Amino acid sequence: MGKDEKKIVFKTVHDLPPMAMSLGTMWVNKTASWRNLKPIIDYEKCIDCMICWKYCPEPAIFLRDPDERVAVDYDYCKGCLICVEECPVDAIYTEEEGK
Amino acid sequence: MKRMAIVGNHALSYGALLSRVQVIAAYPITPQTQVVELLSEMCADGTLKAEFVKVESEHSAMAAVMGASASGARAFTATSSQGLALMHEVLHWVTGARLPVVMGNINRAFGPPWSIWTEQTDSLSQRDTGWMQIYAQDNQEVLDSVILAYKVSEQLLLPTMVVLDAFFLSHTSEPVEIPDQEKVDEFLPPYENKYILNPDAPHAFGGLTNPEWYMELRYKIHKAHEEALDLIEKEGREFEKMFGRYYGLVDPYKVDDAETVLVAVSTAASTARHAVDLLREKGKKVGLLRIRVFRPFPYAKIKEILSNARKVIVLDRNLSPGAGGIIASEVRGALANLRNHPPVLSYIMGLGGRDITTKHIMELFEEAEKMEEGKDIIWKGVKL
Numbered sequence: 001m002g003k004d005e006k007k008i009v010f011k012t013v014h015d016l017p018p019m020a021m022s023l024g025t026m027w028v029n030k031t032a033s034w035r036n037l038k039p040i041i042d043y044e045k046c047i048d049c050m051i052c053w054k055y056c057p058e059p060a061i062f063l064r065d066p067d068e069r070v071a072v073d074y075d076y077c078k079g080c081l082i083c084v085e086e087c088p089v090d091a092i093y094t095e096e097e098g099k
Numbered sequence: 100m101k102r103m104a105i106v107g108n109h110a111l112s113y114g115a116l117l118s119r120v121q122v123i124a125a126y127p128i129t130p131q132t133q134v135v136e137l138l139s140e141m142c143a144d145g146t147l148k149a150e151f152v153k154v155e156s157e158h159s160a161m162a163a164v165m166g167a168s169a170s171g172a173r174a175f176t177a178t179s180s181q182g183l184a185l186m187h188e189v190l191h192w193v194t195g196a197r198l199p200v201v202m203g204n205i206n207r208a209f210g211p212p213w214s215i216w217t218e219q220t221d222s223l224s225q226r227d228t229g230w231m232q233i234y235a236q237d238n239q240e241v242l243d244s245v246i247l248a249y250k251v252s253e254q255l256l257l258p259t260m261v262v263l264d265a266f267f268l269s270h271t272s273e274p275v276e277i278p279d280q281e282k283v284d285e286f287l288p289p290y291e292n293k294y295i296l297n298p299d300a301p302h303a304f305g306g307l308t309n310p311e312w313y314m315e316l317r318y319k320i321h322k323a324h325e326e327a328l329d330l331i332e333k334e335g336r337e338f339e340k341m342f343g344r345y346y347g348l349v350d351p352y353k354v355d356d357a358e359t360v361l362v363a364v365s366t367a368a369s370t371a372r373h374a375v376d377l378l379r380e381k382g383k384k385v386g387l388l389r390i391r392v393f394r395p396f397p398y399a400k401i402k403e404i405l406s407n408a409r410k411v412i413v414l415d416r417n418l419s420p421g422a423g424g425i426i427a428s429e430v431r432g433a434l435a436n437l438r439n440h441p442p443v444l445s446y447i448m449g450l451g452g453r454d455i456t457t458k459h460i461m462e463l464f465e466e467a468e469k470m471e472e473g474k475d476i477i478w479k480g481v482k483l
């Protein structure tokens with residue numbers, strides 16, 4: 001199921017789990033609007049080692065369809081650029097947002 | 100069952116041992132240190148099969164037990180004063196994540212100025228974190244309360260703090276019955292929680308929740324606390340059937356015909372019981388209401404017992420500067436909706452571990468006799 005198909009299905013307090021477990025609220029709360037620098041993956045250089053996925057604190061790295069290559073989820077990436085720092089082959093470069 | 104002379108700190112350790120805790124993370128602080136010293140020895144020699152996690156602060160200790168509980172392990176920690184204050188942020192997290200962590204807190208006054216002696220302000224200032232709070236009056240109650248805390252916490256998915264006085268309990272040896280492991284196992288089944296981290300059924304936990312649903316989750320925490328009022332007493336009765344000792348929300352003593360009732364917690368309540376006996380011998384109609392469970396706050400019990408009194412005295416070994424005694428404030432709140440409620444005399448005493456003796460408590464009753472109206476704050480024993 002694609003993320004846009006997820007819906008919040010709760011109607012009353014009784015439908016909810018006791019804690020915020022998979023409430024689906026993150027599908028409507030996009031949290032990347034304050035990103036200043038956008039990490040962009042250069043697929044010519046990327047070796048799909050997944051180190052960016054391991055380090056991303058969000059996590060905003062996923063395997064995209066259909067080629068299952070590493071990609072950045074720009075709805076949630078806040079531009080901390082840890083992936084840029086950690087990439088062993090310098091395959092992630094940045095661009096300023098709003099340019 | 101065997102009987103041993105142990106300090107209150109070790110009563111916490113034995114409570115954790117008998118509850119078969121699986122993960123312990125703690126950072127030492129006087130007067131709590133002995134609790135985890137003994138637990139670390141038990142882990143080292145194999146008496147207790149638990150993971151002992153050494154951490155660099157109390158914030159990390161609470162974070163580690165939170166993670167352990169979230170992965171389905173029964174987790175325990177203990178601390179005091181500044182250490183508890185450092186855990187504050189994570190205490191809220193544990194409640195919000197609905198994790199049944201149990202911890203010990205040995206009441207110690209806040210610094211500065213440095214003090215290692217007893218005072219309830221450290222735990223009472225965690226009042227609104229959503230943790231259940233049990234105040235023990237003797238070492239037997241400390242041990243038993245740990246077992247009872249897991250039993251109630253794990254059914255409601257709420258954390259519990261078992262609170263005891265520094266030195267008066269933590270470092271004082273008393274005879275304590277150590278229940279048989281088989282009987283504790285019968286009383287306390289293994290921890291089960293379906294809302295845990297599970298790689299086979301991955302979930303997002305605690306994600307950003309907008310105003311549309313946040314309030315409902317807080318409502319559920321409060322409802323669980325309301326359920327705890329009944330469950331604590333129900334499990335208290337089950338415990339009594341197996342072990343012969345009953346623990347409820349409150350512990351009233353000679354209140355039925357009492358004209359003046361003193362409200363107290365922890366070891367000050369034991370002292371007050373002695374004072375009540377001495378005054379009863381003189382024909383004074385006095386009684387004691389010990390509050391054992393501070394959260395959930397037992398409004399109904401307190402209203403029921405105090406509504407018959409002509410005067411209420413509250414002894415607070417704590418201070419909310421600018422307001423007064425924290426327990427007095429709660430008791431006044433409980434009585435406010437009664438049509439004719441008794442006046443409340445709020446005494447601050449024993450801060451920073453200063454002695455509260457039988458003589459002091461008899462003086463409170465004698466002073467109350469002369470006062471017709473309530474008083475918001477009375478400082479007992481301050482050198483003016």
